[in-house]
Amino acid sequence: MRIFLNEEPREAAAGTTLFALRDEVRPGADLLIVNGFPAAVDVQLAEDDRIVMIRRGEIPSADELEALMAARHTPGVHARLKRGTVGIAGCGGLGSAVAVALARIGVGRLILADFDVVEPSNLNRQQFFVDQIGLPKVDALKANLVRINPYVKVAAFYGRLERDNIPQVFALVDVLIEAFDGAEQKAMLVETFRAACPERPLIAASGLAGHAASNTIVTRRAGRNFYLVGDGTTAAAPGQGLMAPRVGIAAHHQANAVLRLLLGEEPE
């Protein structure tokens, strides 16, 4: 009969039990999941059962994690994401959340750029931990991404992005995410990257502060290979601080636009 072990199909003799299979293929496994439920006692396996065997605390190999992700995303989708390289300009509220989402889905290569360090006030929305205060954001974020998916390749540029280095820092990207804080910096990055790399998509964000209704944040096409996320008007200001929910909504609009572009679909 055919069963699936850690998402890979394999043949098992009729009458095989869960514990017998474990003793044969992974004697050290101490967590056995059959069709989505942890199994405490031995059971007889049946055709098409899906079994996951894990040893607690052990990090899956690259091949194993890849098989698990490919099964979750379907193999064709996974292969396209794995080939993708995405640049993230700014690793604050938007950039850190975009990076986490893209690492989780297995985008192959991320290029992070930021000049700043983690401050206590960042923790209301940015994907850092309290014990990372004072670290460069690119280093802290890279460490967190490695804990999520050690097989995503992450390059970090710790410094200011200016007109003269933006094309070099992001020379290899398939898609660039604009995730700066300041309006003038956003405009500078958009102008510079679109002039230097007009064929490569850029996804910027504008208008995501405060706690206005979620559905005012949209993704729209705003030019050739250029997409804009946000409500377009809500700037960070007193009474309209940057907060995790809305910044996260905008960041995930950006991440989903990347996903759609890597799969050959229009983001809007």
Place this chain on the structure above:
Amino acid sequence: MTIIVNGTAKSDPAADVAGLLTQLGLDPARVAVEYNRNILARERFAATTLADGDELEIVQFVGGG
């Protein structure tokens, strides 16, 4: 003279892109301008004279990220 700004016709615009931004109440440091489908560097806003039928896409950014 009529130009197209963000998909909408605009009659009697200013003579150049810098003047148009002032007319629209936009801060030139916070916008990205696509002029006839090409990105326009901000140093050229003042020197870019508008002509009938020109198409512009202007995005104004607000802070927060």
